[in-house]
Amino acid sequence: xxxxxxxxxxxxxxxxxxxxxxxxxxxxxxxxxxxxxxxxxxxxxxxxxxxxxxxxxxxxxxxxxxxxxxxxxxxxxxxxxxxxxxxxxxxxxxxxxxxxxxxxxxxxxxxxxxxxxxxxxxxxxxxxxxxxxxxxxxxxxxxxxxxxxxxxxxxxxxxxxxxxxxxxxxxxxxxxxxxxxxxxxxxxxxxxxxxxxxxxxxxxxxxxxxxxxxxxxxxxxxxxxxxxxxxxxxxxxxxxxxxxxxxxxxxxxxxxxxxxxxxxxxxxxxxxxxxxxxxxxxxxxxxxxxxxxxxxxxxxxxxxxxxxxxxxxxxxxxxxxxxxxxxxxxxxxxxxxxxxxxxxxxxxxxxxxxxxxxxxxxxxxxxxxxxxxxxxxxxxxxxxxxxxxxxxxxxxxxxxxxxxxxxxxxxxxxxxxxxxxxxxxxxxxxxxxxxxxxxxxxxxxxxxxxxxxxxxxxxxxxxxxxxxxxxxxxxxxxxxxxx
Numbered sequence: 342x343x344x345x346x347x348x349x350x351x352x353x354x355x356x357x358x359x360x361x362x363x364x365x366x367x368x369x370x371x372x373x374x375x376x377x378x379x380x381x382x383x384x385x386x387x388x389x390x391x392x393x394x395x396x397x398x399x400x401x402x403x404x405x406x407x408x409x410x411x412x413x414x415x416x417x418x419x420x421x422x423x424x425x426x427x428x429x430x431x432x433x434x435x436x437x438x439x440x441x442x443x444x445x446x447x448x449x450x451x452x453x454x455x456x457x458x459x460x461x462x463x464x465x466x467x468x469x470x471x472x473x474x475x476x477x478x479x480x481x482x483x484x485x486x487x488x489x490x491x492x493x494x495x496x497x498x499x500x501x502x503x504x505x506x507x508x509x510x511x512x513x514x515x516x517x518x519x520x521x522x523x524x525x526x527x528x529x530x531x532x533x534x535x536x537x538x539x540x541x542x543x544x545x546x547x548x549x550x551x552x553x554x555x556x557x558x559x560x561x562x563x564x565x566x567x568x569x570x571x572x573x574x575x576x577x578x579x580x581x582x583x584x585x586x587x588x589x590x591x592x593x594x595x596x597x598x599x600x601x602x603x604x605x606x607x608x609x610x611x612x613x614x615x616x617x618x619x620x621x622x623x624x625x626x627x628x629x630x631x632x633x634x635x636x637x638x639x640x641x642x643x644x645x646x647x648x649x650x651x652x653x654x655x656x657x658x659x660x661x662x663x664x665x666x667x668x669x670x671x672x673x674x675x676x677x678x679x680x681x682x683x684x685x686x687x688x689x690x691x692x693x694x695x696x697x698x699x700x701x702x703x704x705x706x707x708x709x710x711x712x713x714x715x716x717x718x719x720x721x722x723x724x725x726x727x728x729x730x731x732x733x734x735x736x737x738x739x740x741x742x743x744x745x746x747x748x749x750x751x752x753x754x755x756x757x758x759x760x761x762x763x764x765x766x767x768x769x770x771x772x773x774x775x776x777x778x779x780x781x782x783x784x785x786x787x788x789x790x791x792x793x794x795x796x797x798x799x800x801x802x803x804x805x806x807x808x809x810x811x812x813x814x815x816x817x818x819x820x821x822x823x824x
Contacts, residue, residue: 365450365500373446376421384663387780387798390714390822391693392651393417393434393442393669399424400667402517402572402635403648404431405461409468409496413439413641415648416448416470417669418458424661429455431472435496439646439672440689442824448499449491457486458517458572458635462527462550468493469550471529473516474506486515488531490550508545508553512536517572519637520550523613529553530573532586535561540570540588544616559618560584560607566624567591571602572635578645579677582611582618585627587635596750596762597626601655604628604636606682622680629763630753630784630793632656633670645675646687651781651794659798660780670794671776671783678768683789686774698817703807710734711777711803714820719773721813728808731782733799740782740797742773751786753793765791776820777803
């Protein structure tokens with residue numbers, strides 16, 4: 342190619358790229374105007390006060406959980422035009438401390454591709470999103486999934502890479518990339534499935550985030566762990582490697598795997614020379630509640646933080662008639678203790694405490710009324726039964742929290758046999774820490790050995806009844822709004 346032709350082609354590419362960026366910025370500007378107008382119509386009866394939720398419309402998986410230029414960033418699967426799942430965008434919040442959250446403009450909007458889940462990394466001064474683009478095709482199953490890039494130099498405005506996609510597969514289900522850097526190379530895990538429909542996670546590497554090489558399969562089902570492994574995450578935690586993922590198609594086994602889909606982890610060892618992950622402890626659920634899926638982690642200042650979609654597929658979302666649906670859990674800190682991960686609320690949650698409502702004895706048959714945003718710390722004799730009824734002062738949904746020493750299980754019961762329960766073996770403190778928001782409950786047992794995240798759509802304020810045969814010790818606080 343002659344120099345003049347080369348310069349012309351380069352100029353045309355630059356013009357096309359500029360027009361694409363301006364078109365994208367215009368479309369996002371129009372969307373943000375729509376969101377601001379639509380927010381006035383949103384019903385607030387179940388609106389959460391310290392959990393990230395969409396300003397309007399639908400939310401599911403957390404995406405791009407990361408730290409860039411002094412702020413944490415949390416993106417999410419987003420459909421702003423209705424309170425049901427639709428063509429996926431990326432919504433966006435930022436936070437200085439993982440507690441106080443600020444809504445930012447929508448980061449990605451669909452074009453030829455829907456913007457499915459992914460992650461974010463910092464490459465020099467550039468903030469890079471790596472996401473799955475789902476495109477419609479003519480062949481069965483009528484879609485394909487590939488990995489795309491988008492870039493930002495301010496953490497707010499993003500433009501898509503002109504040479505997307507950067508990684509493709511012959512398998513149509515090929516999604517949810519999680520990327521990290523080790524020494525001089527980038528690594529990516531992607532959720533997919535085998536040719537005989539068993540879930541698996543593949544590992545890739547790159548020097549520049551744009552050209553990727555397949556390295557290995559770091560985990561796969563042989564049938565008992567479902568047909569698709571979504572939202573994989575892979576990280577070092579306290580000297581071991583954790584493969585965290587959300588398998589679809591796992592059949593219930595007693596108390597376990599009772600949600601539509603599950604989220605959990607495998608503990609093992611990993612070698613960056615052989616790219617082999619050797620499992621040492623089999624799959625364990627990371628949260629035992631009704632509404633927890635598609636978790637994603639990030640690391641900052643030596644701590645590993647986790648967020649998850651505070652909902653579940655194929656269940657009712659009572660808030661959808663109010664113009665919105667979905668939320669994120671509060672952020673949790675992960676640690677490895679023996680053969681399991683402990684999950685605790687981050688320390689910064691203490692900054693939300695306002696009025697101390699009650700401290701001391703909570704007598705049997707006593708009833709407390711609490712604001713919609715509250716925290717309870719509960720301690721009792723674990724040799725005796727504990728039972729609390731949590732409901733709304735004006736009716737609606739309710740939930741029972743129970744401890745039965747004869748079977749050694751914690752129970753979260755939403756009625757109508759909608760029960761989640763698991764064995765609890767305290768390793769230290771023998772307390773329950775309960776976070777209540779307008780339509781949610783998060784229960785942390787002891788040092789975080791057992792955690793339940795469940796949506797509870799009670800009306801009015803919270804009413805807590807001690808149905809235990811014993812008096813309990815409690816500390817109860819109202820919590821500030823932070824979103």
